[in-house]
Amino acid sequence: MLYRLLKYVLLGPLLRLLWPTKVTGTENIPDTGGAILASNHLAVADSFFMPVRVRRRVTFPAKSEYFTEPGFKGKLKKWFFTGAGQIPIDRSGGSAAQAALDTAIRLLREGNLLGIYPEGTRSPDARLYKGKTGVARIALEAGVPVIPVAMIGTEKVNPIGSKMWIPRRLEIRFGKPLNFSRYEGLSGDRFVERSITDEIMYALMELSGQEYVDIYAARAKELLAADAAGVRPAVPPQPSAAEADRVPETRAG
Template identity: 85%
Template sequence: MLYRLMKYVLLGPLLRLLWPTKVTGLEHIPRMGGAILASNHLAVADSFFMPLYVKRRVTFPAKQEYFTEKGLKGRLKKWFFTGVGQFPIDRSGGSAAQAAIDTAIRLLREGRLLGIYPEGTRSPDGRLYKGKTGVARIALEARVPVVPVVMIGTERVNPIGSKLWRPRKLEIRFGEPLDFSRYDGLSGDRFVERSITDEIMYALMELSGQEYVDVYAAKAKELLAAEEAGVRPAVPAQPGALDRARLPETKAG
């Protein structure tokens, strides 16, 4: 009820009015059953605009801090992020990461749509960074398709560090679903999970036209911060790095 109120009455109409968005490929989203919407991640705004144009409810994992802050501000944050379809995850350690994966698998097996950012965090400079293999493990365990999604222009709506959103025209592209059923039973195989993740990132690169960097975004942020402090060089661009990372088409035995 709260989700529908936010999407159709309170937040949705305002977002549509101030940020006109071109959306293509909605037909690629399954009409029922579990599926992963794997997206690039340019800004906080991504989690608001993408679900707005999907008829089904999209659930996103979000930082636990959004739900645990004390006081009136904390209660308002919890109400808001719950209302836009997000659920809390603890990102503090290995067991917490497994708990987040388990929750995602459970939601998918219940037939829900799950939004995931394989990069793990926002891109620091608009380029596409190396994906984390959690998305592959979730897809294999839940046995669901992965729909690549790209957001275009959201980094100009709320650049990193900005508090006010700026009116801009946006674009959202949904790609054809990726089917990894040929790898059923191979969850936990690091090579398979890395290959699947790279295929997802390749699809995002082709769909978005972003330059790819074969480094995790979190590490890139550390290096860029160090560069600003005059300590280390920035992350070098590696366009085309995924051209050699596509999965073989043969069925795993």
């Protein structure tokens, strides 16, 4: 009820009025059954604009901190994110990462649409970054298709570091479903999962027209911060397996 109130009465009409959006490819979203909507991630606004344009409910995994802040402000946040179709997931450690994967798989097996950002965090410069393999593991375990989604222009609506949303025209492109049933039974094989993830990122690159960068977005942010501070690390550290496999978050820090 709360989700429908926000989507059709409160938030949805406002987003449609102030941010007219060209939407293509919605016929690629199945009418029933589980599927992953794997999107590029340019702004916090992505998690609001995309679900409004999908007839079915889209569920995003979100940091548990969004639901546990104390006080009146915390209650408002919990109400809003719950109503927006987001579910809390503890992502603080290795076991939490597995719990996040398990939750995503369960939702898909129940026939839901799951929104995921394979990059794991927002792009710092509107380029497309290396995907984390959690999206591949989820797709294999749940046995569902992956639909690439390209958000176009949202980084100009909600620039990083800004709390203001600037009215402008946007575009959302839903690509053709990617079927990975040929890899059935190979979940956990890191080479297969990397191959699947790279195929998803290639589809996103073609759909969005973004330049692709073969490092993780989180690492790119670290390098940019180091450059700003005048100290650039000589050898980039390798990401841990937990970092590579965890479920990409719905909003970035």
